[in-house]
Amino acid sequence: MKKSYYLLPLTIVTSIVFSCSTKKDSVINRNFHALTTKYNVLFNGEQAFEKGLKGIEENYTDNFWKRLPIEPIKFNERSIGAIKFASPGDGFDNKDKESSKPATPFDRAEEKAVKAIQKHSMNIKGYEKNRQIDDSYLLLGKARYYTQRFIPAIEAFNYIIANYPKADLIYDTKVWRAKSNIRLDNEKLAIESLKLLVALDENEKNLSKVQRQSAYTALAMAYEKADSIQKVIENLTKSIELTRNHQSARNAFVLGQIYSELGRKDSARMVFRKLADGRGIPEKYRVHASIELVKNIEAKDSSNVLLIDRMRKLIRNTDNRKYLNELYFQAGVLQEDRGNIEKAIEYYLKSLEEQSNDVYQKTHAYERLGNIYFNKQDYLLAGSFYDSVLQVTTEEFENEKRIRRIKRKNKGLTKLKNYEETVITNDSILRLVAMTPDERTIFFEGYIEKLKEADENKRQRLLNSQNFGSQFGGGASFGGNNQGKWYFYNNQSKGFGKVNFQKTWGTRPLEDNWRWSDKSQVDTDAVEEEEEVQTEKTDSKYKVETYLSKIPTDPAVIEKLREDRNAALYQLGLIYKEQFKNPELAIKNLEELLVTNKKPELILPINYHLYQLYGQENEKEKEAAKKTLILNDYPNSKFAQIINNPDSKISNDKKVSEVDEKYKYAYAIYKEKCFEDVVNQVDILWEDIENSDLIAKFALLRALAIGKYKTKEEYKKALEFVTSNYPNSIEGQEANEIIKRIK
Template identity: 25%
Template sequence: MPTPLYRYSFIALFLLTGLFSCTQHSTAPANVAFHNVTSKYNALLQAREIMGEAEKTLFANRQDNYAILLPVLMPIDSMETKQVEKDLTAIIKKSSLVAERHQNAKYLPDAYVLLGKARLLQGDFKNAIETFKYVNTNYPESNARPDALIGLMRAYTEQDEYRSALRVAEVVRNLPLSKEQTLTYYLTKAYLHELNREYAIAAAILEESLPLMKKNEKKARVYYALGQLYELTSKPEKALEKYASVQRSRPNYDLSFYARLNALLNEPNTDPKVSFNKMLKDRKNADLQDQIYFAMGSFEERRGRIREALPFYKQAASRATERPEQLSAIYLRIADLSYEPLQEYEAAKMYYDSTIALNPRSLPNLAQITEKKKVLDAFVEHWKVIKTEDSLQRLAAMNPTQLDKYLETYVKQKKEKEAREKQIAEEKAARAQQEQILASSGMQPDNVQASNAWYFYNPASVQRGRQEFQEKWGTRTLEDNWRRATKETSLNPEAVAAARNANSTQSGSGNVTEVKLSPLQQEVETLKKTIPFGPDALVESKKKQEYAYYELGKIYRLGLGENDKAIATFEKLLALFPATQYEAETLYLSYLASEGTPRQNEFKNRLFQKFPESYYVRLINRSSLTPLTAGAEAAAQNLYAQAYEAYQKGEYANALTQTEQGLKQYAGNALEDKFALLKTMLVAKTENAEAYRKALTVFIDNYPSSNLVNMAKEMLTAAKGK
């Protein structure tokens, strides 16, 4: 059907109007209409289409970790968004064209919102926030303002600025929103509360969002996250309902699989072991066996059977080696259980190490995990020192004959263990090599009978043969006459004599034969060098133990919060080392650790009796003091002035009396450190140099935050110089 002439006339008129009135700063109706149409159907339309394709690509290629709480929205990761970097650059370019060429178009704020979203996906949070704020400030009546504020919420959330995000959410809540904007707002707010660990609030918001969503994979994903949130808020019936809804919302296979797993864990009064075993045998789940074992471990853990859960978790870890994100979550679970409730800190440290080594981006609390790992690193280091030095001291107390036998047995067992481990590793490598060779030749390993294959085509057989040969004959050079029985006679007689003479030396008039040590004996002698023979070495060994006990007690108290174990460790330190230099601090930390128990006064009394002048006594006194009145403060100032004047006049006895009165009467006062330093200066006038140096050292230890510490250090340096 031919196009009516009036349409051509309208198009021509529109183009002519655009040519004669295309300035972007004019408010003339024709001019504004031209820029509206051009911006909407040119750069802006293209930018929106590119953004839609980029979002589809990111969703399709996402790497969800279903082993942990699934985030409602996919966290923005600049590494992941590199796959659509060209698209984001194009969006920024095209939306910027609208801002540059169509300043009077009503779609300008929409272009700015697209620009902000592209920057947000790039991880450029600073510029994204500035762009969204610009739209909010300059276009308060625009339909794009809610989109800008929702984008601002998301940017703050990604940077863990939850309070700022909540303030923006309150503004959005009072704005008129379209259906699409309402859905985006709900999902963004639920994501914010989920990351802030407000799981009940997040679940309630997600319930509101579901009716607004179409039945597709995105909705299935939200159902799954909602099921997890209900699990975390102890609502297994609702969790079960949401996992069932996942199956009705067109999920992909992995999402469906995990929903079935989690549903099995929440079924009341059922034992899902039969179902788990069926899933293990299903070939479609071959690459998901790690998660089946993980679910089996979760089943045992939920019933309080932690020891029974750990083997399943370890099975899961052994099958997840190709998926670092999943493996890190499994390692973390084992580490957390080893840490608490099992309190097996060495094992926990190893698994935290493994978790962090995988550099998992999906774990939200990686900073806390890293901090906990540092504490356990120090704990295990000191714990090993105690065990090692204890063993070495016991060896030092053995008689020489018993010691030699013990060390020889230890070295033999160690070598046998290393040989077994090496053999197992080599056999695994040989099997892998054989499978690779067969696969490259198009043959399946299961279809090849070892008995029909030539010996030297089977790497595993060759490896076993090599191992058997070395066990019987040792490591031999490939040469003729290699066997021990015939080798010596086949050699040149002169070479045999030279070899014999090399094993002995002549000294003086008699023949003193020094036989070369065997490898076993050499290793025994090397081990002996680490044993603390003699009083000096034993003292050094015990010093290492003393310090390790002290540090271990502090870690129990300050790092792990294990007060009972801290007290037990400190008491063992005091029992083994009665004259320890750490006694005052040990008693003080025991006093803190025993708060609310009858033993607190016991530790306090011991501290006050043995170390009445210590910094820790003053700390306890300060905590029980009420602030001084203005009159008392003035009296303290006056007393210090009198004491210092007496010191300057040489009235040292009078000055000392006033100083001690001030320390006792005004403990915790701002002048306390001045009284203490003045007392130290009086020691210089009334006692010997050694007492003065010791008093300065005590002052520096007792008042580490005082403004007078630097002066005291200078005085100590001068005193040591003299």
């Protein structure tokens, strides 16, 4: 009895030891290794893999302003095929790697797959007896795919296809291998293998609906890489008809975007409407499908009203809070299309007020507001919105054509703002200079009265806010009948105080001598002196003498003010004429300049610009007067030649194009020795001419003009711009010769 008692544990231990062998083909051994692989090593690997997929989903952000990638993942194209991490899975003979820590969940998944293969593979006489090893190889390949090591991934997939041709996962493996080939730019090979897989299934019907969807999705990815857009449409359409899941919703959304890009608005609206109204559609695709309906609607379409109502419902739905910035923006677009500009502005501003990390969305909202005010000819406000576009634009998008266009437009607006400020400031000073002493005194007395009135209104508002705060426990906090309600216990009264404090002092840290910006030399005498200075400043702004003393009297200073004002007026005329296509404001500035100008060399170009502008505005009498003036007073000038021969032909007998005319005009200014005007003219025209064949000529002419009135270094820099951007042109070679001569 005692022998049998000791024999049973020994038998169990012996059985376990023998079942651990991977060289013995028995039922116990096969099942032991299969179960150990599935529920231990492989289970942990699959859990790590799922964690990695979840991380990708959480960290990946779709840019719905562009066509979505079919597979929501972003790979670094420069490092494709590189081994990124020194972690298990790089090979099967590195035993020391078990102690290294995986860099990502996918590396951990690869580690577990390798461990399963190394320790539990039962390859006996060329046949694998562990039915879980093919799953391990598939996990290994997928983990390598997501760590961007596609060649090793394909090796793992090929091993399954070669050694497990009848495995249940053989179809999934072929799809994953095709996806890896797509990432390696072997899309033709991927298309051939996937087409064969789909063709065989049409007869055998072995693929499930999800597997067929995966195959069609991979085919769409391959054709997208091969720029065969019609094939992409065919395969996406087939994929969304098979089953409803997250990928099918994404495929449908991409399909709608493609239709939109191709101008097939009806098809796009049909796809997006199904997504917007469908059941079980993921929230982000459902909401953005409604937004895409707005993008694909015609401006005068009667369904515009229905879409506005749809936007309002989505905005009111509290579940859509994280999409409010986009919904407000699209509501603004709809209102702008209907001509409700003020309502559109309101929605765009609401879009910007919403807290969102969607920087790209903000650039569009700022741009829309900038365009609205630009069209209203409120150029300074438009410039502030374009400034905001450039401030929020990230490095990822700063090279987009849209952003580059805004940069150029804003550059002109910045110049315009500076010139406008110069004109306003200098005009104000010159008007004061022209006044008699009595007129100046009367003017500043009136100004001081208005200043006192404004200060008194400000003081009264502050007093009213304090009184209003005291009604809520802000004023009589110590004693009286306030029942202990202290000022700082009331949020509203405290808010009033905070606003008024910040208006006066700005944001200051809580510390001693908080009124001082520099505390390195603070003492009592300095504080008292500062208070005296503040009092003196307050008193001085109410004295006429303070302002009279600032009026310039030096004739040289006064003349410089006139010259700067006139130069600004001329540049404003050019900017409004050439860049902003606003003939009314261009005429206003140039006519004003014609009255105040004292430079003889500017009379001709001013009159020629006015001649052109009057012609644009169909003011025949004024146009004829300017034409007569130019032809009679300047008969030998380039401008007179252009007027006399408006249809002149160049050497190859082809009609002169609009860009040729602009170049002729710029060259005419150069010949008249107005070099600064040449540079400004080319800068203003640059956006319109940058794709012209004459762009190198413009660039060289600009450089030559710079060389006439700026430093040698600036001249050299302008020439280097020509040589670097147009090295193979005649102008580029000529600029290079000039640089050599300068050296």
